[in-house]
Amino acid sequence: MQLTPDPSAVPSPPVAQQWWRDAVIYQVYVRSFADANGDGEGDLAGIRQRLPQLASLGVDAVWLTPFYVSPLADGGYDVADYRDVDPRFGTLADFDALLATAHDLGLRVIIDIVPNHTSAAHRWFREAVAAEPGAPARQRYMFRPGRGPNGDKPPNNWKSIFGGPAWTRLKRPDGTPEEWYLHLFDAEQPDLNWNNPEVRDEFDDVLRFWLDRGVDGFRIDVAHGMIKDPDLPDIAEGQAAGLLDGNTSLPYFDQDGVHEIYRRWRAICDSYPGQRAMVAEAWVEDARRVARYLRPDELHQAFNFEYLTAPWQAEKLRSVIDDSLSANSDVGAPTTWVLSNHDVTRHPTRFGGGATGARRSRAATLLMLALPGSAYLYQGEELGLPEVTDLPDEVLQDPTWQRSGGVERGRDGCRVPLPWEGTEPPFGFSPDGAQPWLPVPGEWRSLTRKAQQEEPDSTLRMYMAALRLRRELTGLGDGEMTWLEAPEHVLAFRRDPDVVCAVNLGEQAVELALTGDVVLSSAPVEQHGDTVVLPPDTAVWLRG
Known part of the structure; x- marks a missing residue:
């Protein structure tokens, strides 16, 4: 079913006024x-209490990861009820209060939508398991008979992103084996069949449920998934199951049929007032392919994973920046920049760890915030938090840890609770010192938000200054940029009309001929007239 735009939809604002373009x-x-309630897990009430600190940080919007009813087999990305809040996180009334407080503070709120799969605890999947092969309840998911004389082999050789096979075989209560179901992630996350009109109608209604409550948009999980090649062909032997690098094709990712879904969703969002926006999590490392999701009648933004995964090298970063800006410009969409999220190793560790990683991460922040478009920050990066690499085996909860047989530790190290204040773990994350779901390192006492607010040169204070200047300086945010001549290992560019950013990614200090006043730097720099001495792994902003 192809939706046409609602003639009563609110007219689109001028491009310059679209909030997401430079948010x-x-x-x-x-x-x-x-x-907030001392059970060791974050919740909606806790977020609401801390929203003023996010407003003072200087961000424009907040993206909430899933808080829906869920067994938490995959951190909430296994949804059992898309229209309610898990009791561990609060209630719908708590969500409404959070949303109202955020809007009062001038913050927009984006929430996660998880359309590729449900939880195995979802009502639909329970009905499917209880039904017979071929029944309508089974048509909502990807059920298939097995291969081999007794159907003992999976329907094809697809692999789970979390490790192991992407198929699990059902068994009847008496132990009799029957059909297999597809799960590109954990076995507790069965893939939906998006060729079923009932699935499409259901998610139309889910979107409207949250739009009616006032959310400002959606982050779409696995946005390049949902549609699978109907022939379910085998993948090449040894082919990686995940990221698409521009040369790789997978029969279950980045299929053309996903775009029809997003045109339908765009019509729904456009029928609401207030500029509702959608951002795609599309792990497609090819700027031209990603830009297809951002055509004028589809999504508003897509995460720039090619930028996130780029090494700390000037030549490679410049290439990614150029390719991203060019591809998105062709479809009239802004580019996004991101350094960390809940699925990847935190960038201070990724950039080398220790003092080197900390120095590079600060410089990377000023580079990112000076580029044209929109930026996404992951909680705790404004504190310079590193990856926690020494979590005890017994506390690990990421399904990757189990499915890899204890070989891959998974993503728990970037999900450790935030340190807010105090001198002992969990540093204000839970009231009365309740133990959090993952242990907080004692060495984070110097990285708490409270400690960094009192330290003039802290990473937090640098973020606050950068976000304030990003709003104040003409030319930052959305707009044009011009590369400037620079030595090897240095990136330098001008943002119209009079802002310059320069970053030294090399191992030696460099002298740069740059006019203007230094307004912010990631580490101390020397300025002598029209010359700036830029230390290694350092970024600087100049104005004038």
Whole structure:
């Protein structure tokens, strides 16, 4: 079914007034942000209490990871009820109060939508398991008979993103084996069949449910999934199951049929007032392919994973920046920039760890916030938090840990609860010192938000200054940029009309001929007239 735009829809605002084009959006991993009730897990009430601190940080919007009813087999990305709040996180009334407070503070709120799969605890999947092969309840998911004489082999050789096969075989209560079902992620996350009109209608209604409550948009999980090649062909032997790098094709990712879904969703969002926006999590490392999701009648933004995964090298970063801006410009969409999220190793660790990683991450922040478009921050990066690499095996909860047989530790290290104040773990995350769901390192006492607010040169204070200047300086945010001549290992560019950003990604200090006043730097720099001495792994902003 193809939806046509609602003739009563609110007219689109001029491009210059579209809030998402230059917004800084802060990702809240709900379970690890702030715990209000002392059960060791973050919740909606805790987020609401801390929203003033996000407003003072200077961000424009907040993105909440899933808070829906869920067994938490995959951190809430296994949804059992898309229209209600899990009791561990609060109630619908708590969500409404959070949304109202955010709007009062001038913050927009984006929520996650998880359309590729449900939880195995979802009503639909329970009905499917109880039904017979071929029954309508089974048509909502990807059920298939097995291969081989007795159907003992999976329908094809697809692999789960979390490790192991992407198919699990059902068994009847008496132990008799029967059909297999597809799960590109954990076995507790069965893939939906998006060729079924009932599935499409259901998610139309889910979107409207939250839009009616006042959310400002959606982050779409696995946005390049949903549609699978109907022939379910085998993938090449040894082919990686996940990221598409521009040369790889997978029969279950980035299929053309996903775009029809987003045109339908765009018509729904456009029928609401207030500029509702959608951002795609599309792990497609090819700027031209990603831009297809951002055509004028589809989504508004897509995460720039090619930028996130780029190494700390000037030549490679410049290439990614150029390709991203060019591809998105062709479809009239803004580019997004992101350094970390809840699925990847935190960038201070990714950039080398220790003092080197901290220095590079600060420089990377000023580079990112000076680029044209929108930026996404992951909670805790404004504190310079590193990855926690030494979590005890017994506390790990990421399904990757189990499905890899204890070989891959998974993503728990970037999901450790935030340190807010105090001198002992969990540093204000939970009231009365209740133990959080993942242990907080004692060495984070110097990285708490309270400690950094009192330290003039802290990472937090640098973020606050950068976000304030990003709003104040003409030319930052959405707009044009011009590369300037620079030595090897240095990136330098001008943002119209009079702002310059320069970053030294090399191992030696460099002298740059740059006019203007230094307004912010990631580390101390020397300025002598029209010359700036830029230390290694350092970024600077100049004005004038």
